[in-house]
Amino acid sequence: MYIGDWLARRAHLSPHKVALHDAVTSNALQPITYAEWNRAANRTAQLLRERFRVRPGDRVAVLALNCVEYLDIWFACGKLGAILQNLNWRLTVAELRALVEDAAPQVLIYGPEFAEQAAALLETPGVPHLVALDGTARAHPADALFAERAELPDTPPPPVELSWDDPWVICYTGGSTGLPKGALLTHRAITWNAINTNTSWGLASDDIAILNAPLFHTGGLNVFTAPLVHTGGTSIVCRGFDCDQVYDLFDHAGVTLFFGVPSMFIALQQHPRWEHADFARLKLVISGGAPCPLPVFERFWARGVDFKTGYGLTEAGPNTFWLPAEDVRRKPGAVGFPLMHVDVKVVAPDGDECGPEQPGELLIRGPHVCAGYWNRPADTAQALAGGWLHTGDLARRDAEGYYWIVGRLKDVIISGGENIYPAEVESVLAAHPAVAEAALIGVPDARWGEVGRAIVVPHAGAALDANELLCFCRERLARYKIPKSVVLVATLPRTGAGKIDKLELSRLYGAPE
Numbered sequence: 016m017y018i019g020d021w022l023a024r025r026a027h028l029s030p031h032k033v034a035l036h037d038a039v040t041s042n043a044l045q046p047i048t049y050a051e052w053n054r055a056a057n058r059t060a061q062l063l064r065e066r067f068r069v070r071p072g073d074r075v076a077v078l079a080l081n082c083v084e085y086l087d088i089w090f091a092c093g094k095l096g097a098i099l100q101n102l103n104w105r106l107t108v109a110e111l112r113a114l115v116e117d118a119a120p121q122v123l124i125y126g127p128e129f130a131e132q133a134a135a136l137l138e139t140p141g142v143p144h145l146v147a148l149d150g151t152a153r154a155h156p157a158d159a160l161f162a163e164r165a166e167l168p169d170t171p172p173p174p175v176e177l178s179w180d181d182p183w184v185i186c187y188t189g190g191s192t193g194l195p196k197g198a199l200l201t202h203r204a205i206t207w208n209a210i211n212t213n214t215s216w217g218l219a220s221d222d223i224a225i226l227n228a229p230l231f232h233t234g235g236l237n238v239f240t241a242p243l244v245h246t247g248g249t250s251i252v253c254r255g256f257d258c259d260q261v262y263d264l265f266d267h268a269g270v271t272l273f274f275g276v277p278s279m280f281i282a283l284q285q286h287p288r289w290e291h292a293d294f295a296r297l298k299l300v301i302s303g304g305a306p307c308p309l310p311v312f313e314r315f316w317a318r319g320v321d322f323k324t325g326y327g328l329t330e331a332g333p334n335t336f337w338l339p340a341e342d343v344r345r346k347p348g349a350v351g352f353p354l355m356h357v358d359v360k361v362v363a364p365d366g367d368e369c370g371p372e373q374p375g376e377l378l379i380r381g382p383h384v385c386a387g388y389w390n391r392p393a394d395t396a397q398a399l400a401g402g403w404l405h406t407g408d409l410a411r412r413d414a415e416g417y418y419w420i421v422g423r424l425k426d427v428i429i430s431g432g433e434n435i436y437p438a439e440v441e442s443v444l445a446a447h448p449a450v451a452e453a454a455l456i457g458v459p460d461a462r463w464g465e466v467g468r469a470i471v472v473p474h475a476g477a478a479l480d481a482n483e484l485l486c487f488c489r490e491r492l493a494r495y496k497i498p499k500s501v502v503l504v505a506t507l508p509r510t511g512a513g514k515i516d517k518l519e520l521s522r523l524y525g526a527p528e
Contacts (some may be wrong), residue, residue: 098118101185467500
């Protein structure tokens with residue numbers, strides 16, 4: 016019965032340990048112990064089971080910003096053998112409708128910010144019940160209220176027989192075109208991601224993490240949140256990313272762990288509080304989701320923080336590598352070695368394993384890998400061919416055995432027969448003092464077939480000259496890697512997962528000169 020009911024076991028092992036701090040409902044942190052959280056999740060499970068007839072294998076969709084109730088729903092699904100469908104609130108109604116039709120959830124629970132979207136989804140086939148997290152903002156007067164759980168007992172629901180291979184979450188990949196694929200994160204995958212993370216990253220019961228990555232993303236669910244439940248640690252639940260709140264929590268909440276995407280770290284470094292922030296208690300600060308420019312690393316290092324980059328993807332838990340602290344500055348940008356129970360290899364297009372320093376596609380194998388994609392047998396067979404997860408990401412292994420992520424296989428620019436890896440060029444561009452963010456795309460060229468074009472966001476108030484930036488690149492890059500043109504913009508478009516949207520950049524700026 017404990018395959019899916021983590022909180023029941025935690026309530027036995029460490030009932031009085033603080034599991035969560037609610038930083039959403041008030042300015043003051045509200046502590047919630049594991050015993051209290053387990054009782055709340057029991058009531059949520061009772062609501063889903065008794066009021067909405069949720070049974071093992073049924074999907075429970077959530078369209079909401081981060082909140083403690085979201086986590087209650089996730090772990091209640093574990094108790095029932097149900098499957099959480101965590102919907103990306105950045106998507107349009109048309110995109111959400113396609114995902115809802117794809118998974119046909121038994122119930123859709125929505126936050127007050129998304130009542131309008133929920134109302135538009137009301138007539139979507141396969142949505143029999145809508146539930147409002149906040150009764151003041153309902154999509155329809157007849158919608159049920161999540162608060163009804165308060166009237167139900169906090170005793171556990173009847174135990175269910177689960178297999179380790181039963182899905183716990185359908186987590187959609189951050190695709191930019193077409194219907195995103197729903198990765199099936201099983202109880203085995205989420206559990207082994209936690210085991211790998213705790214044993215290889217050194218997470219412990221006294222660790223405290225800020226949870227402000229969106230819970231529709233595997234980063235919000237599984238970088239720290241599930242691993243900390245597994246080891247009995249604490250998460251501070253924030254509605255979203257806010258620089259001042261992050262700095263307040265660094266100063267006063269004993270935070271030891273922080274995960275973010277590069278844009279979050281760039282925003283923190285551009286904030287006035289950066290120079291005087293207290294980083295003394297931080298044990299681990301790690302970036303993921305996209306390549307991080309080297310200057311971001313260096314600014315953290317100058318403040319005494321062993322900032323590093325990780326690598327993961329929805330289909331693999333996501334945590335896959337670890338770089339030891341003594342190598343952070345010696346191997347800047349490396350992701351390090353595979354975690355305790357993870358196998359990886361780098362292969363050439365013909366399937367042969369690559370030698371040292373030879374880029375190729377990264378393949379991953381281990382119990383943390385997803386079971387495939389929901390309703391996508393052909394995509395599943397392709398992604399898991401030969402028993403390995405084919406990531407579509409380019410990596411290399413250096414002579415000492417450390418792994419580096421080079422970029423996306425589809426993002427490589429081939430110019431005059433030479434491969435240009437955008438992450439390398441973007442890191443150089445970001446090192447310019449007037450550059451806030453930069454992305455490199457390929458554009459057609461009559462002579463070279465394809466050349467690089469830099470899309471650059473200057474720092475606020477900075478004077479940035481395109482020719483001067485190209486001169487800066489010439490001192491640091493081989494000639495064929497230097498962008499042939501520069502476009503200055505105010506912002507870079509992003510995908511629902513917060514990554515720079517290269518497809519949108521190509522649509523906007525990819526025409527040949």
